[in-house]
Amino acid sequence: MQGQASATQRGAPASIGVFMDQFVRLNLLGSSAVLSVVKRQIEKIAGVDVPVTVLGETGTGKELAVRAIHYLSARRAQPFVPVNCGALPESLIESELFGHERGAFTDAKSESRGLIAEAANGTLFLDEVDALGLKAQAALLRFLQDGTYRRVGGSATRHADVRVVVATNANLLELTEARRFRRDLLYRLDVVSLRIPSLRERGDDAIELASIFLDRLRIRYTKPEMHFHSASLTYLRNHSWPGNVRELENAVHRAFLMSDDDVVRLGDAAHSPDPSNPTDPLPARSFKAARAEAIARFEVDYLRRLLAESKGNLSLAARMAGQERSAFGKLVRRHGLVRDRSN
Structure with missing residues (x-):
């Protein structure tokens, strides 16, 4: 799903430095040494097509960093789909992510493509990923393994080329110890991690x-x-x-x-x-x-x-x-x- 072949087909950004300068000037504000390190990390991460985990306290600008990663990457012309996992009901999370067929459940009066389909060839940003329940985590893990999924109520196997980036202000390792977050999912998501410093730093x-x-x-x-x-x-x-x-x-x-x-x-x-x-x-x-x-x-x-x-x-x-x-x-x-x- 997120291998080098698909990234090569899209082609790398011709002048990532120019894009970086423009985006940083307008969005990633600040001149401190610690933020300069983050900006350089973002530029590197944007050039590799792998899952990313963005860490940081509330209000540090995690979504801005994720948007920078997307718009500085080879996927920048494709959709950027942000999702607040904390706002998705546990009973509907699979339907929201993977879509559903008409009649799959009581209120499914029409089919839904799902957020993953909307993010095809682009980036799916899962904010507050620690809010996902274990059932939703299992569904996401299956998708990350090979990029295939099924709509709720459907039998057809579908494929989507999507880069998944997640963000959290929680300690996911501690959540795995408490059995509230799947360890195998953590390993899938945490190929590359980026920590956004707090303002007091x-x-x-x-x-x-x-x-x-x-x-x-x-x-x-x-x-x-x-x-x-x-x-x-x-x-x-x-x-x-x-x-x-x-x-x-x-x-x-x-x-x-x-x-x-x-x-x-x-x-x-x-x-x-x-x-x-x-x-x-x-x-x-x-x-x-x-x-x-x-x-x-x-x-x-x-x-x-x-x-x-x-x-x-x-x-x-x-x-x-x-x-x-x-x-x-x-x-x-x-x-x-x-x-x-x-x-």
Whole structure:
């Protein structure tokens, strides 16, 4: 399915360096040494047609890395099909991946090609692959072995040339020890692995990214020149960013929208005057507004600590908080700490 012959037939990219430069400039932002290593790894991985496992905390940009691998590869002109495994019901996972014949089950009123067929000759990206149940893992393993599959309710054997790339923020080896993830599937998927570093490992990339996000917001909302409060730069550098780049982007967006002048304030600077503007007053607030703000700060701090302790695992963090995962996830997304993983 993913051997060198099919890759050779499609032909290697003529100028992968040019594509890499363009994609990196627009998407893989940051100048730290650790991110530069990742960019070089992506370029190498894009040139080999094998399964890939992308590892990293929530919000680090795993999907961006996967898209880079696809669009810098020989398959770049073919479909890129992303799938959030955590959003697929266990009872329908085989149908969603492999398709089904009409009448295969109660609600199968028409046939479905399935996501693998949609990704033919391209890349199938399975995000949150650790969310797959054992039955779905067995079906995926069969497909990875020889590229053949059957639709649910069908008898015909079909073939698809698809590169499978998966991503997770979980430790798959630990899941195999707990018998929650098949060891043979792990070996099939983990031909090549790529780890995306957390934002706190990337030095001053947080400041660089925040500046880029601010420029984009200024253009989007047609605002004049704006700058960060001096204390915000210290906050950007020292904050642990458990939600990583997504948390940073949402924090900048929120601070931008709440700014009443040309100063964007993050962290403690949100309620401090700008030293560069001595006449900048502290905002007057009603008791109700101040209380709501204090509650919001408490929630954000509490959620950040939970996400840090759970290493970005929403399900684990929800259990630690004694909350239902769906309600906990809504609260986390409301504060912009992790991305909405519905895609």
